[in-house]
Amino acid sequence: MMTVVTFYPSGRTANVQAGTSLLDAAGLASVEVTAPCGGEGGCGECRVQVKTGAVECVARGCLSAEELQEGWVLACSARVTDDVTVYVSENALDAPQIVTGAASAQQAETTGSTPAAEPTAVKYQIKVEAPSPDNSFSDFERVARALRATRGMSKVVCGLGVLHQLAAVLRRKDHEVTVTMIDTGAGPHSNDSAEIVRIEAGNTTRRAFGLAIDIGTTTCAAHLVDLTRNHIMGTAAEYNGQLSRGLDIISRINYAKLAERREELRRLVLGTLNGLIQSLCRNHTVETDELDNVVIAGNTTMLHLLLGLDPEYIRLAPYTPTINHLPLLKGKAVGLLMNPEAFVGFAPGVGSYVGGDITAGLLQSALGTDSRAVRLFLDIGTNGEVVAGNGEWLMACAASAGPAFEGSGVSCGMRAAKGAIERARIDPQTGRAEISVIGGGKPRGVCGSGLVDLLAEMWVHGILDPAGKLNPECAAELTRPTKSRRVHAYVIVPEAESATGEAIVIDELDIQNLLRTKAAVYSACSLMLKSVGLDFSALAQVYVAGGFGRFLDLKKSILIGMLPDLPLDRYVYLGNSALAGARAMLTSAAARRKAVELANRITYLELNVDPSYMDEYTAALFLPHTDINRFPTARAVRLRGHRGFYGTADPETGRR
Numbered sequence: 001m002m003t004v005v006t007f008y009p010s011g012r013t014a015n016v017q018a019g020t021s022l023l024d025a026a027g028l029a030s031v032e033v034t035a036p037c038g039g040e041g042g043c044g045e046c047r048v049q050v051k052t053g054a055v056e057c058v059a060r061g062c063l064s065a066e067e068l069q070e071g072w073v074l075a076c077s078a079r080v081t082d083d084v085t086v087y088v089s090e091n092a093l094d095a096p097q098i099v100t101g102a103a104s105a106q107q108a109e110t111t112g113s114t115p116a117a118e119p120t121a122v123k124y125q126i127k128v129e130a131p132s133p134d135n136s137f138s139d140f141e142r143v144a145r146a147l148r149a150t151r152g153m154s155k156v157v158c159g160l161g162v163l164h165q166l167a168a169v170l171r172r173k174d175h176e177v178t179v180t181m182i183d184t185g186a187g188p189h190s191n192d193s194a195e196i197v198r199i200e201a202g203n204t205t206r207r208a209f210g211l212a213i214d215i216g217t218t219t220c221a222a223h224l225v226d227l228t229r230n231h232i233m234g235t236a237a238e239y240n241g242q243l244s245r246g247l248d249i250i251s252r253i254n255y256a257k258l259a260e261r262r263e264e265l266r267r268l269v270l271g272t273l274n275g276l277i278q279s280l281c282r283n284h285t286v287e288t289d290e291l292d293n294v295v296i297a298g299n300t301t302m303l304h305l306l307l308g309l310d311p312e313y314i315r316l317a318p319y320t321p322t323i324n325h326l327p328l329l330k331g332k333a334v335g336l337l338m339n340p341e342a343f344v345g346f347a348p349g350v351g352s353y354v355g356g357d358i359t360a361g362l363l364q365s366a367l368g369t370d371s372r373a374v375r376l377f378l379d380i381g382t383n384g385e386v387v388a389g390n391g392e393w394l395m396a397c398a399a400s401a402g403p404a405f406e407g408s409g410v411s412c413g414m415r416a417a418k419g420a421i422e423r424a425r426i427d428p429q430t431g432r433a434e435i436s437v438i439g440g441g442k443p444r445g446v447c448g449s450g451l452v453d454l455l456a457e458m459w460v461h462g463i464l465d466p467a468g469k470l471n472p473e474c475a476a477e478l479t480r481p482t483k484s485r486r487v488h489a490y491v492i493v494p495e496a497e498s499a500t501g502e503a504i505v506i507d508e509l510d511i512q513n514l515l516r517t518k519a520a521v522y523s524a525c526s527l528m529l530k531s532v533g534l535d536f537s538a539l540a541q542v543y544v545a546g547g548f549g550r551f552l553d554l555k556k557s558i559l560i561g562m563l564p565d566l567p568l569d570r571y572v573y574l575g576n577s578a579l580a581g582a583r584a585m586l587t588s589a590a591a592r593r594k595a596v597e598l599a600n601r602i603t604y605l606e607l608n609v610d611p612s613y614m615d616e617y618t619a620a621l622f623l624p625h626t627d628i629n630r631f632p633t634a635r636a637v638r639l640r641g642h643r644g645f646y647g648t649a650d651p652e653t654g655r656r
Contacts, residue, residue, distance in 0.1 A: 006085045007031045008051070022048060022055065022075040022086060027264040032244045033088055036408060038251030039076040046075040053084030118589040119227040120345060121180055121197070121292035123205045126150055128175040139166050143179070143196070153181075155193035159330075161341040162196050172201035180208070180292050182328075182343050197342040198292060209233075209290050211280075211338070212582035213273060214357060215298035215306060216240060217249055217382045218406050218415070219547065220272050221579050224280040227293075230587045233284045236276045239415070241268035242305065247403045248382050249301040249353075253311045265305045266335075274337045291338035294331065297347040297582040299355035299383060300324070307334070319352040319606060325599065326356075347578075347585060348596050351604035353398030358385045359599045360581025363591055364574050365543045368394050368598060373540035376525060378563075379577070380549040382406055384517075386524050387602065388532075388539075394598065395532065397605040399524035404517040405448035405548055410510045412492065414445030419499055421450040421492070422551060426457040433457075433492045442499035446492065446506070449551040454492065454506060455514055456556035459623045460637055463490060466622045468511040518562035519620035525564065527616045528605055536564035545577040558633055561624030565631045 001018045005025040014029035023046055026033040037043035044062025050071040058077040075086075126146045129135055137145065140163065144156040158166075169177060180198035208227040214220065221237040242265050246252035256262045281288050296303070300321050304311040307329075309322045325348040332340035347356030358379060362368065367375045371391030379385045384399030407413035407420075414420050418439035424446075425434050433454065437443045446454065458464040463471055470488040489507035498504050529535055542564070544552065554571055557563040563571075574580075584591035607613045624631040 003080050004083045005029070005080060006083075008085060008087050010088070016080060018081055019079050022073070022078045022080065022084075024261070025080060026075060026088070027245075027261070031088055033075045034244045035076055035255070036243075036247040036251065036403075037076075038246035038253070038255035040251070040254055041074060041077050044074065047072050047089075048075045048078075049073075049087040050078070051085045051087055053080075054082045055079060055084060056081050119208065119210065119230075119293070119587050120295070120585075120589075120592075121182060121208065121210060121227060121342060123178050123180050123208050123292075124151060125176070125178050125203045125205050128170060128177060130175050139170055143170075143177070143199070147179070147194075153194050156196060157193065158196040158199075159341045161332075162199055165199060169199050169201050176202055178202065178204040180339075180342070182293070198339055207290065208292060209286050210586045211277065211291050211294040212579060212586045213276075213294060213296045213298075214360075214576060214579040214582060215269065215273070215296060215302040216357070216547075216578075217252075217299065217302060218243065218247075218403070220269070220276060221576060222273070222276045222280060223579060223583050224284055224286065225583060225586060227587065232583070233286075234280050236280050238272050238276055240302075241272040244268070247406070247408045249299065249311075250315055252305065253301060253315050256305065256311055262305065262308055262310065266308045269302070269306055270335045274335075277337045288337040289339050291331075292342045293345070293586060294336060294338055294342075295345045295347070295582045295586040297357045297360035297578040297585075299357050299385075300349045300352055301355075302357075303346060303349070303355065314352040317608075319608075321349070321352050324349040324351065325596070345585065345592070347582060348599040350396055350599050350602045351606075353383060353400070354385050354387070354396040354602070354604060356595075356599075357578035358387060358396065359595050359602075360579075360585065361545050361574065361577030362387060362598050363581040363584050363594060364545075364577040365572075366541070367543065368601065370540075374534065374538050375541045375543065376529075376539050377543045377545065378521070378525065378549070379545040380405070380521060380552070380562075381546045384521050384524065386521075386528055388525075388528055389602075393532070394602045395528055395605055396602045397524050397528050397607050399520045400607075401517045401520045402513075404513045405451060407445065407447055409513045410446070410451065410506070411489075412446045412504045412506050412510065413451065414447055416447040416449070416547070416551065419444035420447035421445070421504070422447055423553075424450050424453040424457060424492070426454075426461050426463070428461055431461065431463065435493065442497060443493055443504060444499045445504060447551075448548045449553065451506075451514055452556055452560060452562070453553055454490075455511065455518075455623070456553075456559040458490060460559065464511065464623065466624075468508065468515050468621075468623065470508055470511075515621050515623070518560055519617050521562050522564070522620045522625070523613065523616035524607060526620075527607065527610065527613055530612075530616075531605060531610075536566060539564070539566065539570065541570055541572055542566065543572050543574050543577075545574040547576055549573065550575050555633070558631065559624060559637065561620060561622070561631060561634070565633050 005014045012029040014025040016025045023039050033046050035046040055078040057073050128142050128146045147153045147156050178200045179196050181194045210225045210227045212223040220240050223235050224233045245255045301311050313320045326346040328343040331338040331342050334344045347360040349355040367377050374390050377387040382403045384401030387396040407415045420438045421435045421443045422438050423436035487508040489505035491505050493504040495503045558565050619626045624634045
């Protein structure tokens, strides 16, 4: 039986079979219902209110008796049995912070330095011989002959879209035309085959544009590039539209089990990317169909979902993706707003959980270029990828960090947007938090960098013990038991000073989530180095990549045991290295070849099958670690209230 589901306040409708979940109906109606767990019924975030009609509820555990009485249901588990009207709370997201390059601790020497050697899309001006009684070759053959004569191209091909334009364009300016040819990365267009992806009347060689894209699990970002000058014209970023269907890649893989859901996820990310393209082109007076080449960097799951590939086997042993090295694909096949005949290139991936975003990011580092110096590349994000090596070997793994430092799974957490607490310190006299808020004004929550600061400050000042438990006797007036979660919480901002009118607090369950995330990052780095007989002291440099990494306080990241205790001058911030690497691949054949070389050289370490991983991980679940000797900086910090956990220590030096 077909039923009609109407969503308010948008008024959008979906015609669905009885038995369809409200979450799937919302997807068909293009109504955003947030389901961070991927529709598995575990998070309780997809609450909607049924106003009229009937649904069958499978899961009710996340809802109170009062909410059930008022018609609230979980959209993922409420199945339509009749025509219904549903109210969906609006959930607007502020624009994310844009981080595109290296900064602070030490500038990365290679960022932004790629020369304009050879763009993927190349324009050539040619004069084509006009037809005559003595020259009866077809229009296309005369273009091909001109390219053979002037460029030495032995074979020229083109698609139907170019053929549709060919006759009119040739005659518009007396057979003087500009052809855009695609270079596959093998080198200059000499004595090889090439494809015409655009033909224009006259000389348009001064207008050549491309796009570099980073598809992140949380955020998508893009550079609009003038290919004639290797110049970034503009940058834009937006939250990945798939966030409403899962905050991490496992949630999205779970959600994508059905073909129609895979198509929904594909539509959502394309909506995000095409929105960025339209915004960039509009702001810089470029037509979208002038984009003759696009290069995309993204993790393996994001690229599968962009192309509608089934990601199911990425999460199942032996963790096998459909493909790691994607071929060039036509813009019209991918679905991007660009020249439909032009090509999209992809940064090559390494494995299920180390994708092309990492390969592209490595282009911005010196990792793998020195035969002796060992370096570490760390992308601190939802997936937490790690690469280590030198000129002789490269090894990579994924830390499965989770989205806690992206603001998910933390009661006070939010993304790095206006109103987020990005910096925090605790007054040692009063125990109160002193904060810095993005955009100023009253805070709404705490983003990742603020959470790291709070964790470190609370531990240093004795408000937290090494196991992450709050000390109710320390600054007792600033801690309180929570009503719903039955654990203690530290009050960061009281009700009167909050933008929401509710206190911003961090409780013990939040802290455990953060400890799991930092432990995943540290243990992945430690285990990978141990697998090749090294420890952190062997590292010449540590590259910190990703938007979140850019805003980290390195000292505090070391204090909580997330980053190894090394001199700060060994750390290098790269910013969004995936986006910078995609730009390098867009404009340089050498960079494209280097990306393939790096991907082929990397040995992928699967932590899930290493029996010693859980020991490393469990040891890192403390502040900073069960082995305090790994963190001499932390030992030297004056602690209050829990020095006995490690034995008696001098409060100034940390020596026993």
